[in-house]
Structures are given as C-alpha cells and as structure tokens.
Amino acid sequence: MSTQTPIRIAVVGVGKIARDQHLPAIRDSPDFELAALISRSACNVDVPVFASLDAAFAAGIILDAVAICTPPNVRWEACRVASRHGCAILLEKPPAATVDEARILKRLANHAGVPIFATWHARYASKVSEAAAWCRTHSLLSGRIDWFEDARKWHPGQVWLWKEGGFGVFDPGINALSILSALHSADWRISEPSFDVPSNVEMPISAKFTLIAGDALIETKFDFRPTAVDTWSIHLESIEGARMDLTEGGSALSIDGGVVSRGQQQEYTALYERFAGLVRSGESEFDIIPLQLAEDAFANAKTCIVGPITI
Numbered sequence: 027m028s029t030q031t032p033i034r035i036a037v038v039g040v041g042k043i044a045r046d047q048h049l050p051a052i053r054d055s056p057d058f059e060l061a062a063l064i065s066r067s068a069c070n071v072d073v074p075v076f077a078s079l080d081a082a083f084a085a086g087i088i089l090d091a092v093a094i095c096t097p098p099n100v101r102w103e104a105c106r107v108a109s110r111h112g113c114a115i116l117l118e119k120p121p122a123a124t125v126d127e128a129r130i131l132k133r134l135a136n137h138a139g140v141p142i143f144a145t146w147h148a149r150y151a152s153k154v155s156e157a158a159a160w161c162r163t164h165s166l167l168s169g170r171i172d173w174f175e176d177a178r179k180w181h182p183g184q185v186w187l188w189k190e191g192g193f194g195v196f197d198p199g200i201n202a203l204s205i206l207s208a209l210h211s212a213d214w215r216i217s218e219p220s221f222d223v224p225s226n227v228e229m230p231i232s233a234k235f236t237l238i239a240g241d242a243l244i245e246t247k248f249d250f251r252p253t254a255v256d257t258w259s260i261h262l263e264s265i266e267g268a269r270m271d272l273t274e275g276g277s278a279l280s281i282d283g284g285v286v287s288r289g290q291q292q293e294y295t296a297l298y299e300r301f302a303g304l305v306r307s308g309e310s311e312f313d314i315i316p317l318q319l320a321e322d323a324f325a326n327a328k329t330c331i332v333g334p335i336t337i
C-alpha cells in the first residue's frame with residue numbers, strides 16, 4: 027500500500043477508550059480515514075454506524091483496517107470477519123482474555139495474510155524510551171511498581187471488567203507489565219501473587235507479587251480502591267546504586283533523584299503511526315509477554331475474599 031493512500035479504518039466497540047483516544051488519533055492522523063463505526067450504541071456521528079462488521083461489508087463499506095476496542099474477551103468474531111476481508115487488525119490491550127485466545131487471533135490473521143498489531147499503548151508514553159536507554163546501561167538490582175487508580179473514577183459501570191476475562195485491577199496493571207517488559211526484556215517471572223477479590227465480583231481489586239529476572243526483584247502492587255492520588259510508577263535501582271523513577275504512567279522521569287522531566291502525551295498518535303507502518307509494510311507486531319505474566323499471576327494467586335464493591 028502506498029504511503030499516500032489513506033488507510034480506510036473502522037473502529038469496533040465505541041466505548042471510553044475509543045472515544046477518548048482512538049477516534050481523536052484517527053481524526054488527526056495523516057495516514058487514516060475513518061470509514062465506519064461498528065457499535066451497538068454509537069449515534070450522532072458523521073460516519074456510518076453498523077451493528078457488526080459483516081453488516082458493514084454487506085452495505086458495501088470498503089475497509090483496509092479495523093481497530094478493535096471491545097473488552098478483550100469478545101474479539102474473535104470481529105477478527106474473523108476482518109481477516110476474511112483482508113483488513114489489517116489493531117487490538118487494544120490486552121489482545122485477548124487468555125494467551126491461547128491471543129494466539130488464535132494471531133493465527134487467524136497470519137492465515138489470511140493480514141497484519142495484526144497487539145498494542146500496548148503505555149509503551150508509547152513519552153518517557154519510556156529514555157527509561158529504556160537508562161536500563162540498557164545499568165544492571166538492574168531491585169525495584170518497585172505501584173499502580174493505583176480508583177476503579178470508580180476511571181471505569182464506572184464497566185461490568186465486564188469484573189467478570190472472568192475482564193482482568194479487574196490487572197486491566198490498568200498490565201500497562202505496568204507492558205512497560206517493564208519493554209524496559210528490560212529479561213525473562214520475568216511472577217512470584218507469590220496474592221489477590222483481594224470482592225465478594226460480589228470475579229476479578230481482583232488489588233494484587234501483590236514479586237517480579238523476578240535473574241537476581242533482580244521488583245515488588246509490585248496494583249490497587250483499584252479509592253485513592254487520594256492516582257499512582258502509576260516504576261522505580262528501578264541498579265547494582266551500582268543508580269536510580270530511575272518513571273512515574274505518571276511513563277510520562278515523567280527522574281534519574282538519581284534529580285529534576286523530573288515530562289514529555290507531551292502522545293501515546294495514541296505514536297501508536298497509530300506504528301500501525302500505519304505495519305499496514306503499509308504488511309508486517310505484524312504481536313507481543314504477548316505482558317498477557318503471559320498476568321495469566322501466570324492469575325494461575326498462581328492466593329486469593330482473599332474481601333467486602334463487596336459498587337461498580
């Protein structure tokens with residue numbers, strides 16, 4: 027596909043992230059043209075809306091790509107139809123509810139010869155590449171990840187998030203795992219995971235575990251309970267005693283306790299630039315390490331049932 031031709035894209039699932047990030051990023055991108063929305067609820071928009079991808083194709087809509095922004099456990103049908111029609115596929119994080127399901131989606135796309143992009147938007151936060159450069163020149167010894175946000179503030183009414191396949195506090199927490207595995211591409215493993223699960227839902231509201239790679243240990247806490255301040259931070263220390271604090275979800279960085287530098291928010295702009303490159307070159311990018319780590323934590327967690335929550 028030439029670099030001049032706009033990539034005609036449909037967004038599938040028009041919820042919070044589609045409205046907050048995908049639609050503005052597509053609108054501002056020189057590479058994409060929004061051709062349709064696939065939605066059960068979208069209205070008052072200036073592009074055609076269809077209840078399914080099949081219905082869009084039946085109506086004669088021509089698409090080169092789809093961005094799937096539904097919850098992770100309901101993506102198979104859209105991937106199947108998109109692959110069959112030769113559309114490149116962008117998957118919001120996490121790519122699927124399980125590693126096995128993710129591999130099936132990848133095989134569907136590979137078999138049809140279409141690019142598939144399992145996105146990890148947090149890796150595009152403005153200070154992650156500088157943090158990665160620090161990691162390349164230091165030997166990691168220890169660290170701490172704190173990923174705390176109030177579920178009722180950021181995810182009100184998202185019932186799916188609290189059901190099997192919805193990940194609970196790992197929905198934001200997996201962003202930390204995606205950043206860490208990009209900073210330091212070692213074979214991380216999860217040790218001693220423990221979860222608090224409210225009595226009226228299936229997914230954890232908080233989680234604690236240690237991430238281990240070689241001699242490096244990272245104490246990790248995810249928490250979805252109300253908090254005075256949202257905290258999305260990764261603190262790392264090297265064997266030589268150097269320190270790196272990557273905070274604000276990867277958009278603020280301090281080295282050795284020095285001044286905090288911040289970059290502009292541009293995660294989804296960068297993510298769509300990457301997707302355009304993949305669509306035009308016909309390549310795929312599909313990293314499941316953060317999902318594998320989350321799955322390992324779920325498989326081995328010691329669970330404590332806590333009081334009920336309001337969603």
Ligand code: NAP
Nearest residue numbers: 039040041042043044065066067095096097098118119120
């Ligand atoms: P959301 O607000 O609940 O939106 C999901 C949308 O998917 C719904 O509005 C609905 O759109 C569609 N959908 C299709 N089948 C559904 C089903 N069975 N149950 C619920 N919705 C269904 O969720 P979101 O926050 O946008 O998250 C969607 C994905 O983006 C998740 O994988 C999440 O991890 C990821 N993400 C979210 C954020 C965030 O800050 N919220 C940030 C980054 C990534 P229609 O009514 O249009 O069909």
